[in-house]
Amino acid sequence: MTATVPGAADAVAPGAAPAGGLAAHQVCVAYGGQRVLDRVDLHVAPGETVGLRGPSGSGKSTLARVLALLHAPDSGHVTIDGEPLGGVRHRLPAQLRTRVAILFQSPRAATDPRLSLADVIAEPLRATGTPREQAAARTAELADLVGLTPDLLTRRPHAVSDGQLQRACLARALVHRPDYLLCDEATAMLDASTQAHVAAVVTDYQRRQGAGVLVITHDPALMKRWATRVVDLPAA
Amino acid sequence: MTTTALPAGTALTSPLLAVDGLTVRFRLRDAVVHAVTDLSLTLRPGELLAVVGESGCGKSVLAHALLGLLPGNATVTGRARLHAPGRREADLIGAGERHLARHVRGRGVGLVPQSPATALTPVRTGRRLLEETLRAHGHTRRDAPAAAVRIAADVGFDPADLDRYPHEMSGGMAQRLATALALAPDPPVLLADEPTTGLDRPLVDHTLDLLRRRCDTGAAVLLITHDLAAARRVADTVAVMYASRIVEHRPAEALFDDPAHPYTAGLLDALPDRAFVPVPGHPPRLTDLPGGCAFAPRCARATDACGTLPRLAADGTGRVACHHPLREEAPA
Numbered sequence: 001m002t003a004t005v006p007g008a009a010d011a012v013a014p015g016a017a018p019a020g021g022l023a024a025h026q027v028c029v030a031y032g033g034q035r036v037l038d039r040v041d042l043h044v045a046p047g048e049t050v051g052l053r054g055p056s057g058s059g060k061s062t063l064a065r066v067l068a069l070l071h072a073p074d075s076g077h078v079t080i081d082g083e084p085l086g087g088v089r090h091r092l093p094a095q096l097r098t099r100v101a102i103l104f105q106s107p108r109a110a111t112d113p114r115l116s117l118a119d120v121i122a123e124p125l126r127a128t129g130t131p132r133e134q135a136a137a138r139t140a141e142l143a144d145l146v147g148l149t150p151d152l153l154t155r156r157p158h159a160v161s162d163g164q165l166q167r168a169c170l171a172r173a174l175v176h177r178p179d180y181l182l183c184d185e186a187t188a189m190l191d192a193s194t195q196a197h198v199a200a201v202v203t204d205y206q207r208r209q210g211a212g213v214l215v216i217t218h219d220p221a222l223m224k225r226w227a228t229r230v231v232d233l234p235a236a
Numbered sequence: 237m238t239t240t241a242l243p244a245g246t247a248l249t250s251p252l253l254a255v256d257g258l259t260v261r262f263r264l265r266d267a268v269v270h271a272v273t274d275l276s277l278t279l280r281p282g283e284l285l286a287v288v289g290e291s292g293c294g295k296s297v298l299a300h301a302l303l304g305l306l307p308g309n310a311t312v313t314g315r316a317r318l319h320a321p322g323r324r325e326a327d328l329i330g331a332g333e334r335h336l337a338r339h340v341r342g343r344g345v346g347l348v349p350q351s352p353a354t355a356l357t358p359v360r361t362g363r364r365l366l367e368e369t370l371r372a373h374g375h376t377r378r379d380a381p382a383a384a385v386r387i388a389a390d391v392g393f394d395p396a397d398l399d400r401y402p403h404e405m406s407g408g409m410a411q412r413l414a415t416a417l418a419l420a421p422d423p424p425v426l427l428a429d430e431p432t433t434g435l436d437r438p439l440v441d442h443t444l445d446l447l448r449r450r451c452d453t454g455a456a457v458l459l460i461t462h463d464l465a466a467a468r469r470v471a472d473t474v475a476v477m478y479a480s481r482i483v484e485h486r487p488a489e490a491l492f493d494d495p496a497h498p499y500t501a502g503l504l505d506a507l508p509d510r511a512f513v514p515v516p517g518h519p520p521r522l523t524d525l526p527g528g529c530a531f532a533p534r535c536a537r538a539t540d541a542c543g544t545l546p547r548l549a550a551d552g553t554g555r556v557a558c559h560h561p562l563r564e565e566a567p568a
Contacts, residue, residue: 028440056408056436161292189433189461191290193507197514218437221465221509 049075051227101178105185142171163194251278258314289477346423352414373421420485479530486554
């Protein structure tokens, strides 16, 4: 099921993923009897950008949620660097959970409207018990990285634009320095300039950290520009 | 207004909608939001005008101002004359609520809302919503059901799905139903506010083609979008908004091939099939706009002259508001 683009880092035989990387093995997911993912394999190696493509309803977002350990598959399992996460359900150890981060399409649906942008970014740090001063410093560092000015950090989601809020979500996704970042149509609702900026921040982070990135997009031009390898997900 | 960007071959017919000096301000507790400033444009029969710009530049406020749908803390000045065929010309700005409700919204100016999932009444099925709209606009109880099926099919909504409630529809279905509801009264002017957000590529193309066909029958469409590829695909003319003002307005082809305003050029360079480089810096806050050109702090071509506000003046095929446009006028 892989359609490759020149420069492909690896051509993986199904079921024989190399040790390094984030991988789905024979993943099946059904919603109310409707099978969305049927024995799907996907492998994202460190440092590569995999584009995931497929028609509406083909299960792209579901696969991203499975890889982000937000949704337990009906069968099959996910591995990180060869380490299976099969038996683990809701209570994953924090060290594993924070190795994969996800960025969603709608930042409004992905943020708590009561929090300031600074608190949105710092939330994962609080959840893992990072000391306050350390969290504040890390938040400021990330805000600067994604291009949020300090005056925006005190505002709540309703008082900023979609582009600004998605930048905060990107900062939140990077706060624990994940090894894998999943972008699920993360720039679809952004204007061209903000989209290019978000993609540049992700690519820059990826270079420094050696992270693997999964990009889901319907935009052929963006896919061609951003992904080093493209995987097609067939219709469910 | 003195000049207008016209698509090639458009006859000089009188405009359906002429907006002149439209200005919208929102009063907040400790600030004033400059949402739309001195905006002038015309929409002619058959024209598809795309208004593009970064999020938060005032695009959607423009649509809501034209329909009198702004909240109470908004102050609107300027004129927007609607000249629908066979009807008396009317100014939409400052028109009474009764006039807007009876003659403008839906009938004179249709709106395809930004977020169809929240715009549809959740307790009615698609069929009831459509029939209700048709009956409010002159169809009889007898012929509304057949017309509902026909209009649904026109927008690519499978009539077999009409008995679903909005929460039982996918985003794409809700979008097509919202479009059908806007088209049902056959308004001469249609405002489409980000009608393709959240749709996948085939549905985006379908929706855009639908708007294009609408224009080809003589109606006019104002498409508000952040999607430059969409604007390029269907628009006759494009107006670029930056910090509440139109900074460039010209036929689509000329704008995409040969932009004059540095901001337009920057936006185009951010496209993934072009340089994929963001415009440097950040847009200014609409509560705190600089006195001169609002783009000057981000502009590589800025000089001292940019401390004064550039006028939106005729330039080649359209209008541009810049002291240092990328294409200087050809020497006479």
